[in-house]
Amino acid sequence: MVLDLVVIGTAITLGPLHNSAFILLLSSRRGVRKGMAFLLSWLxxxxxxxxxxxxxxxxxxxxxxxAPSTAAASAKLAIGLGMVLYAAHRRRRPPRPHGPPRWTARVDGASLVTAAGLAWLLQPWALVGAGAATVVAADLSSLTDWLALAGYCLLATLGLIVMETYTLWAPAAAGTRLDALRIWLERHQEQLIVTLSLLVGLWLAARGIYELVA
Incomplete structure (x- = not known):
């Protein structure tokens, strides 16, 4: 369970879509507060x-x-295969120009509630579902499993925590470097999505098969 949660949590925290959105929020008016609302809602x-x-x-x-363990393993297998197929679909489709989402034009005037809601909208739900299927195996009588669950939540939020802290303590430097990171993420968005989907999808599919047949 622990290794699965590490893989899933790492994939969640590396996702380019929510990281780009978070950087935009941080660079907006009252950015630190909006970023905190997004971060807390995400967690x-x-x-x-x-x-x-x-x-x-x-x-x-x-x-x-x-029945419950078989259902959890089947869910992992289904999510994994779905992510692999999704990666193949995005890899094969012709490249299209990507403009910024419409909401980015209104980010300065966004409320804290809107920022919090955006976190739920941008959650990678397939990965969150895979995490839920993995957590089925948690034994709450074990301190190790409690630590694993806490570590998973923190790992899946780590990128946001680092960017929020950086902006809070060094706003000028953070603004420049995070904006450069956002531009890089947008330029490589397709490659990142395809790579993460393929690698994590293969991992989940393999784990699902192993748990079904072992």
């Missing part, structure tokens, strides 16, 4: 998903090859 989303899974399992991992 709350992860915690809520984990809490729902734990409530369903009662904090005890299901027996191997039981």
């Amino acid at each position: 709350a989303n992860l915690v809520v998903v984990i809490a729902c899974v734990v409530l369903l399992t009662g904090g005890e991992p299901p027996a191997r090859h039981s």
Whole structure:
């Protein structure tokens, strides 16, 4: 479980779409506050998903090859295959010019509530779902599993935490460097999405198959 959560959490934190949006929020008027609203909402989303899974399992991992464990493994396999197919689709489609999303023109006037809602909209839900399928195996009587869940949430939020802290303590330097990072992310968005989707998709599919047949 721990290794799966590390892979999923790393893929979430490296996603180019929400990182670009977060940098735009930080560079806007009241950017630090909007960034904090986005960050806390993002983290709350992860915690809520984990809490729902734990409530369903009662904090005890299901027996191997039981209906819940089979469903979780099948979900991993399905999500993994879906991500691989998605990567292949995006890789094969002809390149298109990417303009900035419409909402970026209104980012300066966005409220804290809007910034928080944007975090839920930009969550990579396939990866969050894979994380939920992995958390099914958590044993809350074990301190190690508690630490693994906390570490997963922090890892999936790490990029946002670093950028928020950097902007808070060194706003001038952060503004220049984060804007350069945003431009790089936008230029390489397709390659990043395809690569992350393919690698994590293959990992999840392999883990799903292993858990089904082992």
